[in-house]
Amino acid sequence: MEESRTAHIAMIPSVGMGHIIPFIELSKRILELENSKFSVTLIIPCNAPLTQSQKLFLSTLPDRISHIALPPVNLDDLDEEFVGAEARVCETITRSITKVQEAVSTLVKTKRLVAFVTDVFGTDAFDIAEEFNVSKYVFFTSAALSFSVMLHLAELDKNIPCEFKDWPEPIKLPGCIPLKGEDLLAPVQDKKKDDYKWFIFHGSRYKLADGVIINTFQDLEPGPIGALVENGNPKIYPIGPLTQMQSILGNKSGEESECKKFLNDQPNDSVLYVSFGSGGTLSSKQFQELAIGLEQSGQRFIWVVRMPNDKAANAAYFNSETEDSLGFLPDGFLARTKARGLVIRDWAPQAEILSHGSTGGYLTHCGWNSILEAVTCGIPLIVWPLYAEQRTNAVLLTEELKVALRPKESEDGVIGRDEIANVVKSLMDGEEGKEFSKRMKELMVGGQKALSPDGSSTKSLAELASIWTSMMLSS
Structure with a gap:
C-alpha cells in the first residue's frame, strides 16, 4: 500500500503484555475494517529489555503493524514503600516521553500521522500529539465501570475525606452498580502512595482527549456505557470484546x-x-x-x-x-x-x-x-x-x-x-x-453480535476510522 494513501496511527501502550496485547488486537481490527487504509506503529516504553517471548510475539505482527521498543528507563530511585506497580508503569511512560517525542518526530517525516492513541497511564503524551497537530485518544483496556471510577476519581477525592475502604456509604457513579469503597481500584486504596496521585492525575486528563476507546461492548455494560455516552465528554467508543484467542508464545x-x-x-x-x-x-x-x-x-x-x-x-x-x-x-x-x-x-x-x-x-x-x-x-x-x-x-x-x-x-x-x-x-x-x-x-x-459487520462495536470503530481518514484527506 502506498504511504501517500495510508493514514498512520501511533500507539503508546504501557509496559506489560496485558496492555500490549489489547493494543495489538485493536490495531488488527483497524486494519481489518472494510476499505481500511491504515498502518500502525507501537511505541513501547520499557523499564527493562524486552523478553525473548515478547520479542518473538512482536516479530509475528502483520506488515502494517510495526513497533519501536524504547530504551529502558531506570527506576532504581523509586521508594518501594510509596511506589506501587501502577506508579512504576506511570513513571516508565513519563521518563520515556523524550524518546516518544523523538520516535514520533521520525514517523511524521515519512508517514501521514492522523491519530495518537495512548494507554490509560499515558496522558503525559498528549502534549506530543498537540505538537504534531494530530488527534489524541486514550485506549482504556479494561471495563467501562473502571473507567467511570477513574473519570470521577478527582471528584470522589474531594467528597470523601477518609480512605475509600473506611467510607460507610455506597459509592454511586452514573449508570454504574453501587460500589463499596473497598471495591474501588486497588491502587487508590492508600491516598499516601504515589499510585493514588498518578490515578488522580491521569483521570483528570481524560476529558482532554478527543475520544476514549474502551475494550467493552453494549450487552456487557449497558449502564456504564450509556451514562458515559450521554455525558459526551470525553466521547466514548466501545469496540470490544478484543481478545487474543491464539497462543502468543511459540515455545510452549x-x-x-x-x-x-x-x-x-x-x-x-x-x-x-x-x-x-x-x-x-x-x-x-x-x-x-x-x-x-x-x-x-x-x-x-x-x-x-x-x-x-x-x-x-x-x-x-x-x-x-x-x-x-x-x-x-x-x-x-x-x-x-x-x-x-x-x-x-x-x-x-x-x-x-x-x-x-x-x-x-x-x-x-x-x-x-x-x-x-x-x-x-x-x-x-x-x-x-x-x-x-x-x-x-x-x-x-x-x-x-x-x-x-x-x-x-x-x-x-x-x-x-x-x-x-x-x-x-x-x-x-x-x-x-x-x-x-x-x-x-x-x-x-x-x-459476537457486537463484532459482526453491523454490530455496535464494529460501527463504533468504523466511526473512528472515518474520522481519521477524513483527517488524512484534509491534511
Whole structure:
C-alpha cells in the first residue's frame, strides 16, 4: 500500500503484555475494517529489555503493524514503600516521553500521522500529539465501570475525606452498580502512595482527549456505557470484546499438547480451569488451601501454579521464578489428583483451554483480558480478585451480570479449603452454575453480535476510522 494513501496511527501502550496485547488486537481490527487504509506503529516504553517471548510475539505482527521498543528507563530511585506497580508503569511512560517525542518526530517525516492513541497511564503524551497537530485518544483496556471510577476519581477525592475502604456509604457513579469503597481500584486504596496521585492525575486528563476507546461492548455494560455516552465528554467508543484467542508464545508446545490431551479425555463442561493470570500470586497458606480445596471438591481441573509469595499478590510481574512451584503443593497432592487433575507450572494455553468443549468453569483473578476471553467462550466464573481493578471487575460479574461466584474470606483474609470446595462444586455441579453458564452464553452471543459487520462495536470503530481518514484527506 502506498504511504501517500495510508493514514498512520501511533500507539503508546504501557509496559506489560496485558496492555500490549489489547493494543495489538485493536490495531488488527483497524486494519481489518472494510476499505481500511491504515498502518500502525507501537511505541513501547520499557523499564527493562524486552523478553525473548515478547520479542518473538512482536516479530509475528502483520506488515502494517510495526513497533519501536524504547530504551529502558531506570527506576532504581523509586521508594518501594510509596511506589506501587501502577506508579512504576506511570513513571516508565513519563521518563520515556523524550524518546516518544523523538520516535514520533521520525514517523511524521515519512508517514501521514492522523491519530495518537495512548494507554490509560499515558496522558503525559498528549502534549506530543498537540505538537504534531494530530488527534489524541486514550485506549482504556479494561471495563467501562473502571473507567467511570477513574473519570470521577478527582471528584470522589474531594467528597470523601477518609480512605475509600473506611467510607460507610455506597459509592454511586452514573449508570454504574453501587460500589463499596473497598471495591474501588486497588491502587487508590492508600491516598499516601504515589499510585493514588498518578490515578488522580491521569483521570483528570481524560476529558482532554478527543475520544476514549474502551475494550467493552453494549450487552456487557449497558449502564456504564450509556451514562458515559450521554455525558459526551470525553466521547466514548466501545469496540470490544478484543481478545487474543491464539497462543502468543511459540515455545510452549509441550504444555499445549498436554492440556489438549487431558481435555480430550474429559466429558463436556466438566473441567474447571484455575489461573491467576501472568502476574498473580498467592500466599503460601492460601496456595495450600486452594490445593486442598480443589482436591476436596472432587471436580476435574487444570491448575496453572506459580510459586507462592507472602509479600505481593502481583509478584510474578516483577520476579522470574527460580524455584519449582510444584514443590509447594501438599505432600501427595499430584498423586491423589492425577486421575482428574492436571497441574501446569507457570504457563498454559489459556485461550485453547477456555474454548475447549470439556471446560465448564474458570477460577480467575478477574483481569479484564481473562474476563473477555471467558465471555468470548461462554464460560462461567469463580472470581478471586488480587490487585489492580480486579475487585471492581468482581462486583460487575457477581452483582450486576450474575455470571460468577465469589468465595468468602475468613477473618485472617484467607479463603479456606471448605469454602473453596463448596464454591467449586456449586459452579461445576450445581443449579446456580447452570444458570451462570446460561447467562454467560447469552453474553457470548452479545459479544459476537457486537463484532459482526453491523454490530455496535464494529460501527463504533468504523466511526473512528472515518474520522481519521477524513483527517488524512484534509491534511
